[in-house]
Amino acid sequence: MGKLSGKKLILLGERDGVASPAMEACFAGSGAEVVFSATACFV
Amino acid sequence: MDLQNQQRILDAAQKYGAENVIVLLGSADAEGAGLYAETVTAGDPTYAGPLAGVSLGLPVYHVFDEVIKAEADKGAWEEQISMMEMVLDTQKLAGSVADMRDQHSKSKL
Numbered sequence: 145m146g147k148l149s150g151k152k153l154i155l156l157g158e159r160d161g162v163a164s165p166a167m168e169a170c171f172a173g174s175g176a177e178v179v180f181s182a183t184a185c186f187v
Numbered sequence: 188m189d190l191q192n193q194q195r196i197l198d199a200a201q202k203y204g205a206e207n208v209i210v211l212l213g214s215a216d217a218e219g220a221g222l223y224a225e226t227v228t229a230g231d232p233t234y235a236g237p238l239a240g241v242s243l244g245l246p247v248y249h250v251f252d253e254v255i256k257a258e259a260d261k262g263a264w265e266e267q268i269s270m271m272e273m274v275l276d277t278q279k280l281a282g283s284v285a286d287m288r289d290q291h292s293k294s295k296l
Contacts, residue, residue: 146258155213158212161213172260182195
């Protein structure tokens with residue numbers, strides 16, 4: 145079982161860095177639940 | 188960090204318990220990553236939002252932190268994140284967040 149299993153994830157992405165949907169895709173199978181996800185854009 | 192996001196984070200921490208929540212950052216610059224990390228651990232440094240004076244102490248990591256990368260789906264990482272991993276200073280980003288985590292987080296992975 146992974147370290148994220150059972151955890152609630154808050155994903156704060158950035159458009160010029162790593163966006164939240166990319167993180168969601170990477171941790172979808174980790175056993176953690178995404179409870180809030182946002183991507184900032186500073187342009 | 189904008190005020191709506193601060194409120195959503197505060198709500199999630201109260202609903203699920205700070206010890207059950209993990210914050211992952213995808214910031215492109217170390218200074219911004221540090222400010223985000225400070226906001227979800229020590230409180231809003233600008234004293235403008237709902238987290239002003241609220242020290243949630245959430246465990247916060249940059250997505251490039253090796254501990255977090257190790258938990259990611261390898262294929263999805265390659266497809267979605269590896270490009271940015273090549274162009275950004277991953278050690279500096281992860282280190283900036285780790286500094287705040289070491290000072291202010293109440294729990295870690």
